[in-house]
Amino acid sequence: xxxxWVVGMxxxxxxxxxxxxxxxxxxxxxxxxxxVYVELLKKLWPDKEYRTTPMRQEAERCRMAFEEAxxxxxxxxxxxxxxxxxxxxxxxxxxxxxxxxxxxxIVPGVTAALAGGALLGAPLGHDFAVISLSDLLTPWEKIExxxxxxxxxxxxxxxxxxxxxxxAGYLKRACDILLESIEEERVCGLxxxxxxxxEYSEVLTLRELRERQAxxxxxxxxxxxxxxxxxxxxxxxxxxxx
Amino acid sequence: xxxxWVVGMxxxxxxxxxxxxxxxxxxxxxxxxxxVYVELLKKLWPDKEYRTTPMRQEAERCRMAFEEAxxxxxxxxxxxxxxxxxxxxxxxxxxxxxxxxxxxxIVPGVTAALAGGALLGAPLGHDFAVISLSDLLTPWEKIExxxxxxxxxxxxxxxxxxxxxxxAGYLKRACDILLESIEEERVCGLxxxxxxxxEYSEVLTLRELRERQAxxxxxxxxxxxxxxxxxxxxxxxxxxxx
Numbered sequence: 342x343x344x345x346w347v348v349g350m351x352x353x354x355x356x357x358x359x360x361x362x363x364x365x366x367x368x369x370x371x372x373x374x375x376x377v378y379v380e381l382l383k384k385l386w387p388d389k390e391y392r393t394t395p396m397r398q399e400a401e402r403c404r405m406a407f408e409e410a411x412x413x414x415x416x417x418x419x420x421x422x423x424x425x426x427x428x429x430x431x432x433x434x435x436x437x438x439x440x441x442x443x444x445x446x447i448v449p450g451v452t453a454a455l456a457g458g459a460l461l462g463a464p465l466g467h468d469f470a471v472i473s474l475s476d477l478l479t480p481w482e483k484i485e486x487x488x489x490x491x492x493x494x495x496x497x498x499x500x501x502x503x504x505x506x507x508x509a510g511y512l513k514r515a516c517d518i519l520l521e522s523i524e525e526e527r528v529c530g531l532x533x534x535x536x537x538x539x540e541y542s543e544v545l546t547l548r549e550l551r552e553r554q555a556x557x558x559x560x561x562x563x564x565x566x567x568x569x570x571x572x573x574x575x576x577x578x579x580x581x582x583x
Numbered sequence: 584x585x586x587x588w589v590v591g592m593x594x595x596x597x598x599x600x601x602x603x604x605x606x607x608x609x610x611x612x613x614x615x616x617x618x619v620y621v622e623l624l625k626k627l628w629p630d631k632e633y634r635t636t637p638m639r640q641e642a643e644r645c646r647m648a649f650e651e652a653x654x655x656x657x658x659x660x661x662x663x664x665x666x667x668x669x670x671x672x673x674x675x676x677x678x679x680x681x682x683x684x685x686x687x688x689i690v691p692g693v694t695a696a697l698a699g700g701a702l703l704g705a706p707l708g709h710d711f712a713v714i715s716l717s718d719l720l721t722p723w724e725k726i727e728x729x730x731x732x733x734x735x736x737x738x739x740x741x742x743x744x745x746x747x748x749x750x751a752g753y754l755k756r757a758c759d760i761l762l763e764s765i766e767e768e769r770v771c772g773l774x775x776x777x778x779x780x781x782e783y784s785e786v787l788t789l790r791e792l793r794e795r796q797a798x799x800x801x802x803x804x805x806x807x808x809x810x811x812x813x814x815x816x817x818x819x820x821x822x823x824x825x
Binding site: 356358360425428430450451455458464467472478486571580 | 591593597598599600601602603605606641642665666667668669670672673674676677678679680689690691692693694697698700701702704705706707708709710711712713714715720721725726728729732733735736737738813814816818819820821822823824825
């Protein structure tokens with residue numbers, strides 16, 4: 342059996358990788374991934390062989406990994422954050438039936454909700470939802486419905502892919518949906534370039550968030566009704582009596 | 584300033600810790616935590632000093648950490664999984680104002696949703712909610728409402744604390760709520776003792792899940808309408824065309 346590791350590399354820095362992830366990346370012959378993340382890894386392992394595809398060529402990227410493994414090489418398919426959460430693990434498992442001589446090992450990692458949460462404080466200390474605003478593969482109506490119901494459920498919400506060049510107004514549209522049931526002063530947060538140069542976080546209100554430009558390196562946090570700003574940080578309390 | 588690290592140690596095994604978490608635990612003088620998790624760490628660092636409190640004494644545990652740090656010692660407050668997700672980071676931040684000479688650093692970790700997800704396949708490959716069934720600090724009506732709305736939103740759902748001795752029927756009650764809007768054949772999953780001896784996972788239907796006894800070392804996954812069982816694993820596809 343040719344083994345392929347599908348590795349969640351965490352937000353970007355080596356120190357936020359798990360030992361298992363670092364070991365898989367250090368041991369493999371070939372690292373396959375999206376161009377931006379592969380650039381981060383080249384600094385750590387300059388002598389590895391790298392194979393990349395740009396965004397929107399995910400299936401090609403996965404097939405590339407299987408083809409390399411078929412040739413008997415140790416392959417790591419790398420994902421930023423976790424291997425599963427909006428990562429390649431699902432697509433790799435879907436394609437695996439075409440490559441019966443390959444087996445997959447999924448290596449989890451620290452996704453942006455957790456790393457960005459730590460930067461901001463503890464915005465996900467109680468029940469929460471993770472919702473992506475990317476409508477490349479999901480109808481916008483479905484995204485709207487999820488935002489609306491998550492807000493009604495009083496879940497904290499972590500928003501991935503809040504914006505991109507082609508989707509400049511999406512975060513504002515999302516905030517308008519949330520404002521149907523959430524007050525303007527709700528505590529929210531932003532985490533930008535987590536674990537990378539230029540790392541930045543900010544606690545702000547939902548009204549302020551609505552006016553912000555986000556990019557694809559931003560993760561957004563919407564508080565639940567109990568979320569507070571404490572000592573400059575964002576905290577969703579679990580409810581312990583103190 | 585006396586620094587305290589609030590460390591997400593991951594599910595249990597050393598290899599699923601981040602480098603940053605391992606470093607914080609290796610460097611500190613005292614490790615404070617819940618008895619069960621501290622036992623796992625004693626195997627790795629038998630010579631550390633450990634301070635523990637049982638469950639339901641979380642505030643005391645946090646004060647213990649601050650008091651140790653006030654005495655000038657390097658302290659790590661350890662949480663299983665992530666530091667924030669149902670962890671101690673929130674409570675530590677709430678208490679921090681009483682200890683102005685201490686500063687907190689939050690170290691994120693691989694929470695059970697991610698580690699259990701990797702074990703099962705990719706059950707959280709698209710939007711999802713994380714909901715705890717523990718009603719120690721949250722009214723059961725609120726938990727029911729969150730389950731109901733998350734199911735209506737077609738989010739995958741990861742359930743923490745599905746059961747305990749005192750809450751033996753809670754998972755069944757949760758399944759009955761989900762069955763109001765989800766079909767009996769919906770693909771679900773269980774991950775037990777993640778990263779520890781006796782690790783086990785299983786893909787099953789919502790109908791089958793309803794009949795299961797879960798314990799506090801079980802994490803439960805409910806598929807969304809697109810989730811499928813592929814090669815024995817649980818996959819929530821992101822929607823890529825293949």
